[in-house]
Amino acid sequence: MQRDDIKTLFDQQAAGYDERWAKTAPIRDALHFLLRAVFARLPADARVLCVGAGTGDEIVELANRFPGWRFVAVEPSGVMLDLCRRKAEAGGFADRCGFHEGFLDSLPATSPFDAATCVLVSQFILDRDARIGFFRGIAERLRPGGVLASADLAADVASPEYEALLRVWLDMLLSAGMPAAGLDQIRQVYARDVAILPPAQVEALLRAGGFDTPVLFHQAGLIHAWFSTRADFT
Numbered sequence: 001m002q003r004d005d006i007k008t009l010f011d012q013q014a015a016g017y018d019e020r021w022a023k024t025a026p027i028r029d030a031l032h033f034l035l036r037a038v039f040a041r042l043p044a045d046a047r048v049l050c051v052g053a054g055t056g057d058e059i060v061e062l063a064n065r066f067p068g069w070r071f072v073a074v075e076p077s078g079v080m081l082d083l084c085r086r087k088a089e090a091g092g093f094a095d096r097c098g099f100h101e102g103f104l105d106s107l108p109a110t111s112p113f114d115a116a117t118c119v120l121v122s123q124f125i126l127d128r129d130a131r132i133g134f135f136r137g138i139a140e141r142l143r144p145g146g147v148l149a150s151a152d153l154a155a156d157v158a159s160p161e162y163e164a165l166l167r168v169w170l171d172m173l174l175s176a177g178m179p180a181a182g183l184d185q186i187r188q189v190y191a192r193d194v195a196i197l198p199p200a201q202v203e204a205l206l207r208a209g210g211f212d213t214p215v216l217f218h219q220a221g222l223i224h225a226w227f228s229t230r231a232d233f234t
C-alpha cells in the first residue's frame with residue numbers, strides 16, 4: 001500500500017481498532033508470551049524500537065514486564081499513536097516512551113537500539129525492494145547483535161492449503177465477532193493490499209534487509225513471527 005493510504009486506513013480504523021480485535025486476544029497473547037522470552041536476555045535498561053506500534057499492544061506488554069526498558073513508538077497514523085500514548089499514560093510508563101508520528105525514515109537519529117518489534121507491519125509493503133529497505137532501516141537502527149521480533153501474515157497463496165487455512169482463519173474471525181460483511185472485505189484486502197508471501201520468502205527478505213538467521217518462533221493461523229539478529233554490516 002502507498003504511505004498515504006496506510007495513514008488514512010489506520011486513522012479511520014483507530015477508534016474501533018482495539019474492540020475489533022479484542023476477541024482474537026488469545027492469538028496476540030501467545031505471541032506476546034513468547035516475545036517476552038525472545039527478549040528475556042536484553043539488558044535491564046534496554047531501548048526498544050517499536051515500528052508500526054499501532055495502539056501500543058507490544059509496548060504495553062513489554063513495559064509492564066520489563067520496568068527498566070525504554071521505548072520509541074514509530075507510527076504513521078496519528079490517531080493510532082494518540083491511543084498508544086494514552087495507554088502509556090494510563091499504564092504509568094509514558095515517561096519511558098518516545099512517540100514519533102511518521103515512518104521510520106523520518107525518525108531523528110538516536111543511539112542504537114537493543115531490540116525492535118514490527119508486528120503485522122511489513123506485510124503492507126507490496127514492493128519487494130521497498131520491503132527489504134524497510135527491514136534494512138530497522139537493522140541500521142539496531143546495535144550489532146540487536147534483535148528484531150517481526151510478525152507478518154505468511155502463506156503460499158497459490159497452494160490449496162492456503163484456501164483451506166484462509167477459510168479457517170475467516171471462520172475464526174467470524175467467531176471472534178467480525179461481521180460477515182467484514183470478512184469479504186478482509187478477503188479482498190488480503191488479495192489486494194497485503195503481501196502474503198511464503199514464510200521462506202519473508203525470511204529471505206529479512207536476510208536481504210540485514211538480519212541473520214531468522215527463526216520462526218511462533219505461528220498462529222496465518223500469522224508467523226520470527227526473531228532475527230542484526231547482521232554484522234557497515
Ligand SMILES: C[S@@+](CC[C@H](N)C(=O)[O-])C[C@H]1O[C@@H](n2cnc3c(N)ncnc32)[C@H](O)[C@@H]1O
Pocket residue numbers: 006007010051052053054055056057058074075076077080102103104118119120121124125134
Ligand atoms: C495491523 S497494525 C499492527 C499494530 C501493532 N503492531 C499490533 O500488533 O497491534 C499495523 C500498524 O502498522 C502501521 N504501519 C503500516 N505500515 C507501516 C510502515 N511502513 N512503517 C511504520 N508503520 C507502519 C499502521 O499504521 C498500523 O498502525
